[in-house]
Amino acid sequence: MFLIFIRTIILYSLILIVIRCMGKKEIGQMQPFEFVISIMIADIASMPLTDIGVPILHGVIPILGVLMMYIIITICNISSITLREIICGRPTILINKGVLDEANLIKEKITINELQERLRVKDVFSIADVEYAILETNGELSIIEKVEKRNIVTSDLNINPKYEGLSYDLVIDGKVLEENLIKVNKTYGWLKNEINKLGYKPEEALIVMINEAGEIYSQKKRGN
Amino acid sequence: MKREKFILKKRGGIKIKYKYKKEILLLLLIFSFITILEVFMNKNLDKNLKEIRNLLDKVKEEINLLNYEEESIDVLMEKWKEKYDVFALYSKHNDLDEITNEIIKLKVNVECENKEQCLKNIENIIFFGDNLIQKNELNLKNIF
Numbered sequence: 001m002f003l004i005f006i007r008t009i010i011l012y013s014l015i016l017i018v019i020r021c022m023g024k025k026e027i028g029q030m031q032p033f034e035f036v037i038s039i040m041i042a043d044i045a046s047m048p049l050t051d052i053g054v055p056i057l058h059g060v061i062p063i064l065g066v067l068m069m070y071i072i073i074t075i076c077n078i079s080s081i082t083l084r085e086i087i088c089g090r091p092t093i094l095i096n097k098g099v100l101d102e103a104n105l106i107k108e109k110i111t112i113n114e115l116q117e118r119l120r121v122k123d124v125f126s127i128a129d130v131e132y133a134i135l136e137t138n139g140e141l142s143i144i145e146k147v148e149k150r151n152i153v154t155s156d157l158n159i160n161p162k163y164e165g166l167s168y169d170l171v172i173d174g175k176v177l178e179e180n181l182i183k184v185n186k187t188y189g190w191l192k193n194e195i196n197k198l199g200y201k202p203e204e205a206l207i208v209m210i211n212e213a214g215e216i217y218s219q220k221k222r223g224n
Numbered sequence: 225m226k227r228e229k230f231i232l233k234k235r236g237g238i239k240i241k242y243k244y245k246k247e248i249l250l251l252l253l254i255f256s257f258i259t260i261l262e263v264f265m266n267k268n269l270d271k272n273l274k275e276i277r278n279l280l281d282k283v284k285e286e287i288n289l290l291n292y293e294e295e296s297i298d299v300l301m302e303k304w305k306e307k308y309d310v311f312a313l314y315s316k317h318n319d320l321d322e323i324t325n326e327i328i329k330l331k332v333n334v335e336c337e338n339k340e341q342c343l344k345n346i347e348n349i350i351f352f353g354d355n356l357i358q359k360n361e362l363n364l365k366n367i368f
Contacts, residue, residue, distance in 0.1 A: 001262040001314070002362050010367070053317035057261070064254045071247045 001061055008044075008065030012036060020089065031088050031138050033073045040066055088137040095133035098146065108135055119143065165212030171195075171205045174221060184210055262362075265314050269360060272307045273353045279303060283330070284346050292337045301327055315356060323352045 015036045030038065041063060048059035076083040092104050094115060105115065116127065118141045124130060132144040154161050168180045170191055181191065188202075195202045200220050202208060208218040279300045286296060304327055311320055330345035359366065 001258050001265055003360065003366050005258050006362075006367050055312060055314055055316070057314050058316075061258060061261075064258065068251055068254050071251055075244050075247060 001057070004058060004061045005065045008062040009069060012040060012066055012069045015039065016087075020087075031077075033070065033077075033087055037066055037070055091137055091142075092135045093132060094135055094141075095127065095130050098128070098131055100127065104135075110135070115141075163212065167209045167211045167217075169207065169209055171202050171208035171218075173206060174203045176202055186210070261314070265360065268310060269315075269357055272310070273357060276300070276304060276307065276353060277350065280346055280349060283334075284343065287334070287339055287342045287346075290339065292334050294331070294334060297327075297331045297334050301331065311356075315360070319352070319356055319359070323349055323356075326352065 016033055019032045019036055044062045044066070045059055048054045048056045073087055077087055078084075092108055094101055094104055094108070094110065100112070100115075105112070115133070119125070119127065119130065119133070122141065122143050124143055124145065129145055129149040130143055131146045132142075134142045134144075136142055168184050169177055170180055170184070170186075171177065176188060176191065178188075181188065191202050191208070194216055195205060195208060195218060198218055198220075204221055206219045206221045208216065210216050279296065283296045283300060286293060304324065308320055308324070326345050326348045330342060330349070333341040333345060
């Protein structure tokens with residue numbers, strides 16, 4: 001068993017090094033150590049699945065080994081900035097103050113065409129509109145547009161909108177969520193009163209929600 | 225100053241220990257499980273293959289004395305079938321089937337009273353058994 005376990009750790013570490021060397025482009029949305037797990041687990045699980053001659057322990061032990069590596073690397077990642085940089089790398093600035101950083105584009109093996117494609121996916125249709133473009137450690141491209149190109153927000157118009165906060169579900173599919181009633185400092189009696197005003201009971205509601213302002217949204221179940 | 229830094233580090237270390245209590249427990253559980261399996265597997269393999277080896281030595285003695293009694297082969301076969309079920313939990317079935325095949329061939333050769341082939345089969349069974357143990361040994365050759 002130790003043999004399989006040790007080989008799992010060696011292979012995991014090797015694949016992690018290879019993925020880190022390949023760069024951020026290839027991984028897309030996951031950190032390198034998470035990406036390696038997704039590659040390995042499928043393969044490991046398929047071995048005893050498809051071949052009855054392979055004992056199931058030959059799948060269980062490597063999966064547990066991969067889980068151990070994941071836990072260890074996650075702890076290292078959270079505890080140490082240095083280790084985090086080694087394991088996950090650093091974000092790379094591809095466009096800096098509106099200027100393309102050629103050295104970083106070459107380092108990350110991204111062509112101008114690819115960069116333009118990624119910008120278009122983010123609804124930015126011109127490099128000239130971008131102040132900063134950052135290639136994150138998980139392969140995603142983050143964009144900060146130039147001030148004059150950004151969407152208007154309420155603070156730009158000197159408007160102070162009401163604070164909205166979070167909406168809480170009070171009833172889902174006819175089931176009253178007591179926990180959320182307590183969170184919004186309301187009782188079942190109050191809920192029943194409010195819903196009765198709409199002509200049905202809380203148990204007949206498909207959904208009942210309340211927001212910070214105390215406004216209720218409710219919909220009756222079909223057929224009730 | 226140095227002493228303060230040391231104390232801060234130590235405090236930080238203790239905080240981390242409590243922060244990751246669940247994860248460390250899980251790690252220990254997984255490692256203990258694998259260790260227990262390894263110990264069980266090695267003991268089981270050694271003990272049972274020794275029993276099979278003893279039976280094989282007995283059969284070999286009888287064949288050398290030209291005694292082609294099938295009783296010892298039947299005992300060997302029964303013993304192997306018993307052990308097979310446990311071995312199959314952690315060894316590849318192909319490796320175990322090689323031994324099963326050789327035992328069946330041995331039985332046939334005993335029935336045909338073919339001394340040379342019988343001895344060949346016995347050596348093959350011993351070889352495959354030793355191979356099974358060596359494949360599961362923890363050494364650099366097996367790791368790489």
